[in-house]
Amino acid sequence: xxxxxxxxxSFPLFTAEVxxxxxxxxxxxxxxxxxxYHSREAAxxxxxxxxxxxxxxxxxxxxxxxxxxxxxxxxxxxxxxRILHGEEEYEYLASIHPGxxxxxxxxxxxxxxxxxxxxxxxxxxxxxxxxxxxxxxxVLNARTTLVVRE
Amino acid sequence: MTTNTQASHKLYYxxxxxxxxxxxxVKPPVTHLxxxxxxxxxxxxxxxxxxxxxxxxxxxGGIIAHGMLIMGFVGQLLSDYAGPSTLRKFGVRFxxxxxIGDVITCTGTVTEKYExxxxxxxxxxxxAVDQNGDVKVVGTFIAALPRRS
Numbered sequence: 001x002x003x004x005x006x007x008x009x010s011f012p013l014f015t016a017e018v019x020x021x022x023x024x025x026x027x028x029x030x031x032x033x034x035x036x037y038h039s040r041e042a043a044x045x046x047x048x049x050x051x052x053x054x055x056x057x058x059x060x061x062x063x064x065x066x067x068x069x070x071x072x073x074x075x076x077x078x079x080x081x082r083i084l085h086g087e088e089e090y091e092y093l094a095s096i097h098p099g100x101x102x103x104x105x106x107x108x109x110x111x112x113x114x115x116x117x118x119x120x121x122x123x124x125x126x127x128x129x130x131x132x133x134x135x136x137x138x139v140l141n142a143r144t145t146l147v148v149r150e
Numbered sequence: 151m152t153t154n155t156q157a158s159h160k161l162y163y164x165x166x167x168x169x170x171x172x173x174x175x176v177k178p179p180v181t182h183l184x185x186x187x188x189x190x191x192x193x194x195x196x197x198x199x200x201x202x203x204x205x206x207x208x209x210x211g212g213i214i215a216h217g218m219l220i221m222g223f224v225g226q227l228l229s230d231y232a233g234p235s236t237l238r239k240f241g242v243r244f245x246x247x248x249x250i251g252d253v254i255t256c257t258g259t260v261t262e263k264y265e266x267x268x269x270x271x272x273x274x275x276x277x278a279v280d281q282n283g284d285v286k287v288v289g290t291f292i293a294a295l296p297r298r299s
Contacts, residue, residue: 026192026222028187029184029187029188029191030219030222030223030226031177031178031223032225032226032229034226034230036234037234053235054222054225054229055225055226055228055229056222059194059221060191060192063193083196085218085244086243086244087243088217088218088241089240089242090237090239090240091238092237092240
């Protein structure tokens with residue numbers, strides 16, 4: 001059962017450096033062969049300053065750059081082995097470039113318990129991670145809804 | 151891998167009409183190797199996406215793909231259509247599990263054209279379905295586009 005008193009709780013902030021090679025690796029795994037995601041030269045030839053962010057790049061910030069994510073969720077009583085991903089939403093506020101160093105803060109913004117179709121309880125927990133860059137400019141918000149089966 | 155024929159094509163606000171459909175993106179079948187590769191790229195090493203024995207134990211009936219991989223496919227659809235770095239908002243709801251061998255097709259429609267924050271923007275809806283038409287992901291997007299003039 002989700003503890004509603006955790007709504008508003010923020011986790012310790014984390015740092016996410018943006019790596020050109022990781023954008024390349026993500027686009028490769030997805031199978032997007034658009035050359036702008038794979039080399040700076042190709043990106044510049046298409047009038048970008050550098051390799052642009054692949055639309056779902058922020059997923060790497062929350063996993064690679066925040067390895068304590070699961071233990072932080074476990075600390076507030078979420079069974080991380082029973083998590084399913086319900087929703088994901090990105091709000092792109094300003095451009096992000098390779099070499100930028102972002103700071104992320106994740107807050108629990110909503111949470112409730114619901115009965116599933118088979119009568120079992122599930123928790124629905126929404127987090128929001130706000131990223132700012134090294135100039136303290138807000139650049140991206142990521143909203144994640146997790147479904148935790150009990 | 152799909153070939154990208156749209157890489158150098160630029161989409162202008164003036165040329166988009168409400169109701170326009172995004173060029174459909176049909177991905178090659180999802181493979182186990184792709185999930186291992188995606189785990190390494192994204193940093194999501196939850197074994198239910200890579201280890202068949204874990205998939206059996208927790209009752210998902212084998213390996214299931216990362217939902218975020220399918221969101222990535224839809225991201226590619228949007229990037230192919232509107233261009234890299236044009237997105238202002240992109241959100242999805244995960245509706246069903248994707249398994250190895252599934253062929254995912256991504257589609258979308260423009261639902262709105264408007265101006266906001268000094269930008270010309272389009273909004274639309276997107277979805278990803280498998281070879282049986284089962285819906286995996288539904289979502290919405292907002293993109294900012296250049297004007298011709």
